[in-house]
Amino acid sequence: MKFQKIIHVLVILLALQLPQVVSYAQTSLDKQKAKLLYDLPIHLRWENDDDIDVIKIGVLNGSQTFIKELKRVTSGGYDNIILIDVISFNSVASITETHILYVPKTQNSQFNNIKRKILGFNTALVTEEYPAKKSIMINLMAKGSKLTFQINNDNLRIANVNVTPGISNLGGINISTKILFDESEKSLKQEKQKVRRLQASIESKQKELAKKEKELERQKEVLFSQGDQIVEQRGKIEVQLAELGKLVGEAKIAKQELQKKTEILHEKERAIRKQENKIGEQIAVLDKLESDISGRQEQIEIQNKEIKSQNIEIKTQMLRIKFQQNVLLIFITLLVVILILAFFLLRGYRLKQRKNKLLAQQKEEISQQAAELEVINKELEKLSIVASETSTAVIILDTQGNFDWINIGFTKMYGYTLKLLNDELNGNIIKASNHPDIESLFNSCIKDKAPVIYESYVTTRDKQERWAQSTLSPILNSEGEVTKLVLIDSDITKIKEAENEILRQNQMILDQATLLESKNVELEKLSLVASKTDNSVVIADLNGEIEWVNDGFTRLLGTTFDEFKKEYGSNLFLTSLNPDIVDQIAEGIAFKKSIHYTSKTYTKANRLIWIQTTMTPIFDNKGDVSKFIAIDADVTKIKLAEEQIARQNEKITDSIHYAKKIQTAVLPPNDFLKKLLPEYFIM
Known part of the structure; x- marks a missing residue:
């Protein structure tokens, strides 16, 4: 009774202490979250980062304990130079723009609504244990009593929030598109290895089953041979019993004869005394025969016991055979189940193979892009202005506006080769262009040494009418003088439409x-x-x-x-x-x-x-x-078309700057070329 009372008291004490332990663990995580939200702004950069005096941290439906801890940690800001304002939101509709918005795990079901609400905000979204890694910006993860977090730079850049390399010191894990791809490829390899191990296990079990079947056949043959031996031993025992029966009959006859002889001996005492020795010897022989008979009977009993034990052993072996048959049946059933599982695994494996094919296609596309970049590098000997196979028209002009070189994209766009330009359009941009102010734009580009962008309505060689956006850029030598001009025309007919x-x-x-x-x-x-x-x-x-x-x-x-x-x-x-x-x-x-x-x-x-x-x-x-x-x-389609044109222009401009850097790095100085070759031309 005393022992039960002690246990009862211990249980009550444990029940009283358990909420305190849980509360302590939760408080510890809240402190870590508050400290992390305080440290994150140090490693994040917003659009107007230099003008920020107060960093706003929003919390959606956070507990009062956590908000109190966050305000305590962030009080005073960063050395009272940049302050931190903690704002509590009670609903998605009440959310306003903040620098950081923290969403607890309990609000994960509102993720899409929150994301739609902060669209267009310069806000870093901090979630807690949100499962979709592709959608997160910063995601807190609790591992036991420790707190870590995941970062998706791609989504942060969409919100115009940049991350400094120092954020890795806080223990964050960078999750990018490549990492997600590597993880999926790694898990795919692991699944392949599991399938191979399962196939090897099935093959080994099939071999074991074949061995057991052979062993069972061998045991059956042994049992059949033992049955033949038992039948043979039974025949021998029956023969021995028949011989013993004959000996017993002979002994009875001998006893009858002895009785008759004793009667004769009584009558002939003298003859009996003379033959006592002979009779004694005969009696001794009879005793030996009786002892032999009793010994053989004992042997017969021993053999009967052996037969009984062999029968028992046969029965046990038969039981073992039945047990092995049952085990074999169970094993076959398990094998069928394993084959069914293997079928589903193989099916899953084939599905993953399809995914692998898609990944392989993506890799092939990447390799094709790499090949295209290699082609562009080879074309750097011709100033590598742009790839000759691009659909954008590229023209190299001298300082007088004469055509020096055009790419294939120009021929595809307008239908003119360099020879046709010289023959049909006088070989000069000022004479060939339909823009009314082309001459002043050309002279302005040379004078200001800056790119000029203009639009014009053009007619191709096959009489098609198009709108083109032209970017005229000067190419400067080491002395800052214009030596060539590059004209890039983009077909903006669809944009105009x-x-x-x-x-x-x-x-x-x-x-x-x-x-x-x-x-x-x-x-x-x-x-x-x-x-x-x-x-x-x-x-x-x-x-x-x-x-x-x-x-x-x-x-x-x-x-x-x-x-x-x-x-x-x-x-x-x-x-x-x-x-x-x-x-x-x-x-x-x-x-x-x-x-x-x-x-x-x-x-x-x-x-x-x-x-x-x-x-x-x-x-x-x-x-x-x-x-x-x-x-x-x-107007989504129109916006997407405008963004695509902007990206193309940016890509072309970057290519021009890159080609200029390559030209400057590869070619010798202009003074050296003038001394070596007074008259020279570089393609």
């Missing part, structure tokens, strides 16, 4: 806005716009509260208004992605005009889209604002 489409859409939007302004009275009936238009139409009251949306709202964002209202609220101004919305609305009201702005957001399916918004204030008869109408149009 897109611009015309934008102008057309803008005109349509302006026409719709004009129509809406002329029909203010009909706003009450929500009939100002067609509900089936592809553009999103939103009507709000004087304070920005949304009163009505059309079906285009759902088609554009992929979410109904009720879902949107529940997640972000119902105020048009507060849910806008335009940070200058208030100032622009004030300007629109003051000048009684529509305002236009472009922003990017994510749909419910997590697809990035660009939206061009036209917001129009509606005035009543007294001239006061009564409504607002916002029309959103999807």
Whole structure:
């Protein structure tokens, strides 16, 4: 009883101490998280990093204990020079732009909504144990009582947040696209090794099964041979029993004869006395025979016991055979199960082989790109301005505007070779160009020694009309004098068509806005716009509260208004992605005009889209604002086309600068060439 009481007291004490231990462990992790959030800004760089006086750290639905600890750690900032402001958000809709936004593990289900909310913010998102590594920026991971974190530089760069190399001193793990690829390839190799080991195990078990089958056949043969030996021994024992029966019969007859002789001996005492010795000898012989008979009987009993033991052994061997058969049956069943598992593993292996093929294709594409770079390096002997196979037209001109060299892309774009240019277009850019100010642009490029960009409407040799964007760049020698000029033409016909489409859409939007302004009275009936238009139409009251949306709202964002209202609220101004919305609305009201702005957001399916918004204030008869109408149009394709052109121009400019550096490094100084060759030309 005393022992039970002691155990009862110990259990109560343990139950009282357990919450304190858990609380201590949680407090330790909170301290580590707070310290890490304090150290992270030292190794992060934002867009206006030099102008930051206060670093804002936001926390979404964090515990009061953690927020208190974070404020304690960050109090005083960094030597009271740069301060830290901790902001607590109670919902996704209340999130504003901060430098760092910390999202606890309990809020991981809101990740996509949070990501959509901070889109366009210069904010580093810090999550906790979020499983999708491709989507994270900085992800905290608890390993026991220690805290570490993962970094995805690609996603941080998208948010315009750069990471310094010193962040590795905090114990972070860099997760990039290449690392994820290496991890998947490593896991694939491990799966292959598991399949090989499983195949080897199946083969070894099949060999063991064959050996056991042979051993079973051998044991059957031994049992059959032992059965034959038992039958043979039984025959011998029966023969010996027959012989013993004969001996017993002979002994009985001999005894009868002895009885008769004793009667005769009584009658002939003298004869008996004379024959006593002989009779004694015969009796001794009989005793020997009886002892022999008893000995043989004992042997027979021993052999019977041996037969019984052999029968028992045979029965045990038969039981063993049955047991082995059962084991064999179980083993065959297990083998069938293993084969089924091997089938599924093989199927998974084939699926992974398909993935490997995709990876191999990607590697092949990378190798092809490397080959293209090698071709570009070989072309550096001809000033390596651009690859000769590019679709962009590249021309090298002398200081008089004469054509020295064109690439294949020029021929593909315009249909002219260098010979045709010289024969049909006088071989000079000033005479061949349709731009009215080409001569002044050419002279300005040489005089200012700076690139000149212009657009022109051109006609190809086969009479096709195109828009081209031209970049005229001077090539300087070591003395800073212009020796050559490089003209790069890009086909922007599709972009011009897109611009015309934008102008057309803008005109349509302006026409719709004009129509809406002329029909203010009909706003009450929500009939100002067609509900089936592809553009999103939103009507709000004087304070920005949304009163009505059309079906285009759902088609554009992929979410109904009720879902949107529940997640972000119902105020048009507060849910806008335009940070200058208030100032622009004030300007629109003051000048009684529509305002236009472009922003990017994510749909419910997590697809990035660009939206061009036209917001129009509606005035009543007294001239006061009564409504607002916002029309959103999807201009994603146009934005993507503009970004692609910008990337192409940047790539071409980088190639020109790189070629210039190679030329400067490879060629001897211009003074040396002039002394050596007074008249020379470099291709």
